[in-house]
Amino acid sequence: MATINPLLVSLDIKSSDRVVSIKENGNVDSNFVITHLIKQILGDGNRMCFVILHNTLGHYQNVGKRLGYDFLKQIEEGRIRTIEPLKDIVEDIGNETNYFVDDKEQVVKGLFKSIKSTMEELVEAGSSRVYLVIDDISHLLDLGIDLKYIISFINYCLSLINDERISVVINTHVCSKSDEIICNNLNYVSDVVIEVMPLKTGVSREVTGLLNIEKSGKEQVTQFHFKAYDKGIKTFHLGESVYNLYK
Amino acid sequence: MLTTYLNTLPYTKFVLIEDSVTAKGGEILEYLLKNHENKQDYRTHLFVFERNFNQIKNKHPGSECHDFTSDLRNWMSLTTSDMETVISNLEENCVVVIDSLVHVLYRYGLLGAYQTFTDIKNKKNVQQIITVLHTDLLEDRDKVIQYFQHLSTLHMELQPKRVLYTYKKSQRKIIKQLEEYYCDSGKFITQPIKKPDKDVIRETVEQINPENMSTFKIGLSEKDKESRSNLVLPYLPKETNSSDGKIHYAFDDIDDWDEEDPDDDLDI
Numbered sequence: 001m002a003t004i005n006p007l008l009v010s011l012d013i014k015s016s017d018r019v020v021s022i023k024e025n026g027n028v029d030s031n032f033v034i035t036h037l038i039k040q041i042l043g044d045g046n047r048m049c050f051v052i053l054h055n056t057l058g059h060y061q062n063v064g065k066r067l068g069y070d071f072l073k074q075i076e077e078g079r080i081r082t083i084e085p086l087k088d089i090v091e092d093i094g095n096e097t098n099y100f101v102d103d104k105e106q107v108v109k110g111l112f113k114s115i116k117s118t119m120e121e122l123v124e125a126g127s128s129r130v131y132l133v134i135d136d137i138s139h140l141l142d143l144g145i146d147l148k149y150i151i152s153f154i155n156y157c158l159s160l161i162n163d164e165r166i167s168v169v170i171n172t173h174v175c176s177k178s179d180e181i182i183c184n185n186l187n188y189v190s191d192v193v194i195e196v197m198p199l200k201t202g203v204s205r206e207v208t209g210l211l212n213i214e215k216s217g218k219e220q221v222t223q224f225h226f227k228a229y230d231k232g233i234k235t236f237h238l239g240e241s242v243y244n245l246y247k
Numbered sequence: 248m249l250t251t252y253l254n255t256l257p258y259t260k261f262v263l264i265e266d267s268v269t270a271k272g273g274e275i276l277e278y279l280l281k282n283h284e285n286k287q288d289y290r291t292h293l294f295v296f297e298r299n300f301n302q303i304k305n306k307h308p309g310s311e312c313h314d315f316t317s318d319l320r321n322w323m324s325l326t327t328s329d330m331e332t333v334i335s336n337l338e339e340n341c342v343v344v345i346d347s348l349v350h351v352l353y354r355y356g357l358l359g360a361y362q363t364f365t366d367i368k369n370k371k372n373v374q375q376i377i378t379v380l381h382t383d384l385l386e387d388r389d390k391v392i393q394y395f396q397h398l399s400t401l402h403m404e405l406q407p408k409r410v411l412y413t414y415k416k417s418q419r420k421i422i423k424q425l426e427e428y429y430c431d432s433g434k435f436i437t438q439p440i441k442k443p444d445k446d447v448i449r450e451t452v453e454q455i456n457p458e459n460m461s462t463f464k465i466g467l468s469e470k471d472k473e474s475r476s477n478l479v480l481p482y483l484p485k486e487t488n489s490s491d492g493k494i495h496y497a498f499d500d501i502d503d504w505d506e507e508d509p510d511d512d513l514d515i
Contacts, residue, residue: 148353
């Protein structure tokens with residue numbers, strides 16, 4: 001990439017970061033972290049298995065265009081493979097199959113199996129790194145799946161990193177106590193924890209929210225303020241919006 | 248001192264480390280594992296329930312690692328061991344370390360986990376059991392903690408820089424202490440909390456000069472002090488002439504004085 005993206009520089013996700021978790025608090029949309037990471041993944045020539053539980057393909061295509069990559073084209077070329085439970089759920093309505101069965105363990109088991117087979121195909125397709133990106137795992141709770149199965153599901157996803165070329169990125173949001181438990185679980189096992197939250201005291205025209213980056217092994221948590229624009233995200237150190245926005 | 252209690256022989260039977268996201272117990276577990284791995288006369292068994300098994304296995308070549316994370320629910324039909332079988336097969340002298348009690352709870356339920364730990368505790372060849380309980384992953388926190396604290400012989404609640412531990416000695420004496428701790432390059436160091444030294448505090452307070460702490464002028468100059476002492480406060484009684492409490496009112500230009508009594512029409 002010719003231009004360096006400031007958000008990606010701030011995040012500084014390396015290939016040695018095998019497990020990345022993103023935590024979304026409050027009213028701020030943390031989707032920008034994933035869309036920027038997609039840009040980094042594609043820019044480095046890597047492949048991706050994308051489990052979409054929150055937004056539609058169209059959304060990623062639109063955002064991708066603004067950030068400089070063609071999402072649908074990458075799917076056509078096989079660099080990105082998507083798994084869309086939302087679509088399957090819509091097809092299942094009325095059928096009581098797949099996502100609507102009573103035994104919820106089978107739901108997560110089926111989802112994991114399809115993820116695993118997709119990842120294996122992607123790994124065989126080339127020598128690049130393969131990323132598993134899940135957006136957003138907290139929605140599995142909305143499907144009525146018990147917490148214990150989701151925790152097992154996370155364990156299974158972590159077992160994928162046995163292959164040196166695989167990294168896992170999981171997005172979560174916090175709305176209830178169970179969501180909090182999933183986030184905390186990921187916190188213990190992640191190499192990088194990115195937390196996105198709104199400003200504590202209200203809304204600002206100049207700052208959209210706060211970004212916390214915690215890397216395992218480092219005690220210090222890096223904090224940034226960020227502002228969301230049409231074309232991208234700008235990050236700056238706390239309180240320095242004045243220096244960065246009005247240049 | 249906590250480190251003394253952790254290391255004295257015979258080892259305390261069941262060590263429970265209660266941690267949370269703000270005060271993680273991973274480093275302490277690593278320290279305890281390393282201590283045990285170095286010993287020759289018994290084997291250290293590490294039951295891996297959290298994280299990636301291969302990563303943990305490579306990090307601990309001195310322990311026998313059991314994989315309870317890659318296929319815990321048998322979704323992939325890999326040949327994985329059942330916890331009960333592994334425990335019943337522990338014959339020699341050993342130390343059992345379970346990296347996450349919460350995962351055992353989610354897999355086997357509270358009853359199953361409690362029974363399993365009771366079984367391990369009753370085995371004579373197991374010299375010590377060490378486990379970490381992530382308190383912020385529990386749905387029914389108080390109940391679970393209560394049961395496992397009862398089962399444990401040394402349990403410690405980790406807070407950001409302090410640890411509150413309860414040690415049940417074999418002579419039925421119970422020691423409950425709050426100590427400071429820090430982890431430095433693989434070592435776990437605890438010390439009792441020191442009371443602040445009065446002389447040191449007095450000295451630091453005397454050294455503080457408020458003038459230097461802000462860009463505002465806080466103190467008073469000599470001239471300010473003089474004019475302050477010369478100020479006459481209007482509401483305090485004056486030293487000279489007191490004239491029977493009469494009110495002297497000087498009329499303004501726009502005032503018009505009405506001689507009538509406003510309360511005349513009242514029938515009081």
